[in-house]
Amino acid sequence: MTNSTKNQNNQTVILIEHAEAVKQYEKKPEIEIWAAFNRGDEKAFNYIYRFHATAMFEFGIQITNDIGVVQDCIQNIFIYLRRKRGELKEVHSIKAYLFKSLQREIIRKLKKIKSNESKNIDSFEDSFQIELSHETKLIQLEIETEKTLLIEDALNKLTTRQRQAILLLYKEGMSYKEIAEVLEFSEVKSARKLIYRALDSIKSIIETKMFGSNK
Known part of the structure; x- marks a missing residue:
């Protein structure tokens, strides 16, 4: 059997396992999925990873544009979760738990990288820029390009916490x-x-841009 054939077979097995995990868990409450994972169910772990990893990356890249850092932090979180199975607390919202864990891990890693400075989440204003696009669909409004740019500009003038909250509400549906x-x-x-x-x-920002300070 060639390496190419082996790789294809491995990919097929992974796809089958993922399909089985989705079928088994897609309609279950998150608290049950988490409990199954915590008991050591590998399909539950696979489902959690496959279902949330992409969204975690999209959230993480808004905190820092260092792709390597985000990828490392996501990997670290799932390594930690696998190692701690059986000891984890009950979780009702898996996405919220993972996003909170990712935010903490990224901040921890960035602080370590810049250990000579004292940093907190509000220090990363410039790296947390939300770009409106068809893919993100942050705010579902069909408006002309000029108004879209106004909204994008307004979003990026908010505080970091405000931008995070808007992203979680409209993009992630939390x-x-x-x-x-x-x-x-x-x-x-x-x-x-x-x-x-x-x-x-x-x-307020949009109105000021459109009409000036004296409406």
Whole structure:
């Protein structure tokens, strides 16, 4: 058997395993999927990785544009999860848990890279730039190019936390409770207030751009 044939066979096995995992878990509550993974079910682990890894990368690349850092952090998280199976706490929202873990891991790694500086999440304003595109569909509005650019400009004038919250709400479809978990707020109302203020700021920035300071 040639190496090419072996690789094709391996890929086929992976696709079959993924299809089986999706079929088995796609309609189950997340708390059950997590519990199965925590018990050592490899299909549950495969489902979690395959279902969330891409979204994790898209979220991570908004924190830092260093692709290698993001990829390493995602890998580290899943290595840690596999090693800690059987010891993990109950999780109701897997995506929120993974996003929060990724954010912490990226910040930890960036701090280590720049160990001579004291950094926190608000220090990465310039690297957390949201680009509106057909793929991301951040805000589902069919408007002309000029207004799209205005919204993009307004988004990038928000604080880092505001941009994160908007991304999680519109791109990832998270609830206010999940957003509060990712951003590590003690109360859900803090996430809601952050988003309301962000939307007010977007509106104000756009109106100022379009009509000037004196409407």
